[in-house]
Amino acid sequence: MILSKKANHIFDQTILNYHIFDSIDCPFNNPYPDHTLDYLLYKKCWIDTMQWHMEDEVRDPNIDPVVGLEWKRRIDESNQLRTDVVEQIDSYFLRYFSHVKPRKDARINTESPAWALDRLSILCLKIYHMRQETQKIDASRQHVASCLEKLMILLRQHEDLCLSIDELLEDIRTGKKYMKVYKQMKMYNDATLNPVLYAARK
Template identity: 55%
Template structure:
């Protein structure tokens, strides 16, 4: 199986699994061996699924301000967890291809494999929820038609992104492209880098 096939399979299964609970506090049972790429992919998509629904909840116009703040803090933590998972997935690829001989004319990609895979995970959620919209029985014909068109675009986007990921991995395997990763260094989460936080200590 190609890496994109593995990703899409796990992302689809994980998204479906989340919706068996449809609960942002549900605790999943990751079916894959800890440390494997499959384990990381499952964990990645679960984080994305939970955050997707937290983003829905926080937009409730009737939400109490204190509850909204609590969810905003949770989304911030989730974003950091998501970034950490992406970097772990990139570490997997760096280790896997560390002995590849890089061609003298090899080029670097605009994004690493894991950040492209991150977009594939989000696409799985977009496709799932757009499919739910297409199947609604309480929506207008105009709404359903617009959603069918959007779903078609999302499916094409997943096909194109999957192909691009597989081509990138193939190029890395052949030494035609090489990987470099940069830690995201999210400054607002770091008490020593966010001035709002470190000024409070003075």
């Protein structure tokens, strides 16, 4: 399964579509059929793109503390949504490879396919925004040169990550590696596990 090409196409499409409106609250219109991998990849990158810009907003040194707290809570909510979608993507791969019988010497990978794709989505965002910095006509030559150097590093990292993702999926397909997925179990969002939240309910 060569997935990186498909994922990159969808991630780049998502980022471009978001920046047509360039607004955190712009409408989410997923062009792919529901319950498909393409739909999940698009949704994943859309959440990442929104959160990228939320992170910009909350770092305003002159932000009103009340507004800052509102952004922080939106970022927390976005992080939970991001984790949920990653776990849905891993569930897709578990079903997709459910017929594969791992070899006796099969090994587990340090991260699941979906968490590797999570890193790829973020990397696509870094490349998009770093490339924008290299194209600023009002920026200094030093700034542009520095950003070009960083962009080259990001592109090399992107190439390596794509290869690693495709190799991981091929190893799972052929039984050389096997998938074992653990839920994130984020305790701070769980009203039964976060002491501040369950104390507030008493």
